[in-house]
Amino acid sequence: MKSKGILTGIISNLIIIETEDKVLQNEICFVRHGNESLLAEVIRISGKNKYAQVFENTRGLKVGSQVDFTGELLEVTLGPGMLSKIYDGLQNDLYKMEGLLLNRGQYNKPFDPEQLWEFRPLVKAGDIVKAGDWIGEVTEKWLKHKIMVPFYYENLDATVTSIVKEGMYQEKDAVAVITDSEGNNYSITMKFKWPVKKPVRIYQKKVRPYKIMETGVRVIDIFNPMVEGGTGFIPGPFGCGKTVLQHAISKYADADLILVVACGERANEVVELFTEFPELDDPRTGRKLMERTIIICNTSNMPVASREASVYTGMSMAEYYRSMGLKVLVLADSTSRWAQALREMSNRMEELPGPDAYPMDLSAIVANYYSRAGHVVLNNGKTGSITFIGTVSPAGGNLKEPVTEATKKVAQAFYALSQQRADSKRYPAIDSISSYSKYLEYNEIKNFLNHTYEKSWTEKVQKLRNILNHGKEIRDQINILGDDGVPLDYHQIFWKSELIDFTLLQQDSFDDIDASTPIERQKYMLNLILNVVVINFKFDNFEIIADYFKKIIDMVKQMNYSEFKGSNFLNFQNDLNKLIMENQPDEAKSLTENLY
Ligand SMILES: Nc1ncnc2c1ncn2[C@@H]1O[C@H](COP(=O)(O)OP(=O)(O)O)[C@@H](O)[C@H]1O
């Protein structure tokens, strides 16, 4: 018997339900309202009073209405057919709807039940299987989509009793029957459900990160790299470029699959995603970018509870694909909107508030979420990873606010966007000095960079970093003492730091070529810039230095906008060579040394 209750209170989208029946924490229930049934999740149980967040507008809802509990938690359905989809947090297929918005009480199937999939078995009768084991695969676009023993058979050691032959099957068809040690049979289809708030722990172990995940964004890849299975976050005030940066990453990042969670941001941004993304090509494979992308979106005009659903749904899907041995990247924009949703619910329940009225356990919630990322060794010895990068939008850019602080404790890479850089249009506005990637301290990562990338890579990057730091100090001194107040050499260092800034740190997301830089090209540019900045130029006054470096900057920027090693690119490089020859004939010879 499913539990039932009566609606006794409504506070915006928090409802209070009275029932003596047994109800689970996070159980899903439906509130009856005329012909509609509104979906809600129990978030607190206090004796006979159950508090639930409704994932819909509660307008017109009446006290006294019946509430039907389902006995189930908030779940995502996992199976072939999710690639390229655009879902909301409750896995409604938004492509199927007009105008992006569902009517209240309307739910939309995430899969097409009629679709036929070509199933190929990977096990045979008599094989021993556990949860997460690959029993077959279907071809979904480019992906050999693994059909797995459902994750919820976590504690089961079973034997395959039967498995279907290779052929075409629908989602309702059983493709295998497995039997546990007590002789119970379980029939397996190509789909199963999983409660989104529960981390999937079906793997042998999590491993320390040892491999870089290229993003195509130079300031990240060169200065503060992300790793496969790593976590990072992008805090920045409104308008500093968080969304543009995440989109840039999503277009080029070296991942098999990308889950974009658009959480609580403005509806027009989400519409842009919808219209722009399906058109774009994947530079790595030549296929459409959308073929490796799933978008989960909840805009700011949807009820706050659905934001929470979207971040968890996105992560659960990522765990599903990681279990197939894929390299998954999850991008969430913005996690602050999710935290604000938690705050609203907590306040409505009149819980004891933590800092800035966020829930007391905000840090734990954020930490639990981030800890679902990681590089894992699956039970079959193969590996898979989830890399997670979230944005945080601290009010007024205050990095001491609770969501930023909580995230900082768990995310290992920190990409701070600076208002000042955004104001002066130095995009991406990542402040390379206050940002960091703790992965650079890992020996595995240092080795990776110095062996796979290039000998002495980390040393080279450190040289550039030193010049950037020094340049910043000199800028401060010049601001106080004036141009004449510092030695000529200082001007030269300052301009060298500007060269690094304008050509490596800055990158134009709206230019077809500059938007993303493959790592081979990044190496080339890094060495070129390094060859310039080690030259000891001779100048008579600071004005000449500025003019000279502005010319260099312009040439290298033009290179960034040109096809790599194409004729334009090489022409600009020649011009650069000539310019340097004018000042330092001997050193110019080595300008293009060690480039490839
Ligand atoms: N890398 C970039 N290249 C060029 N322009 C950028 C870049 N990043 C941000 N911008 C500019 O800044 C604006 C705001 O960026 P957006 O990502 O929407 O900010 P946020 O998400 O932080 O509020 C963009 O519309 C764009 O004009």
Ligand SMILES: [Mg+2]
């Ligand atoms: Mg944004």
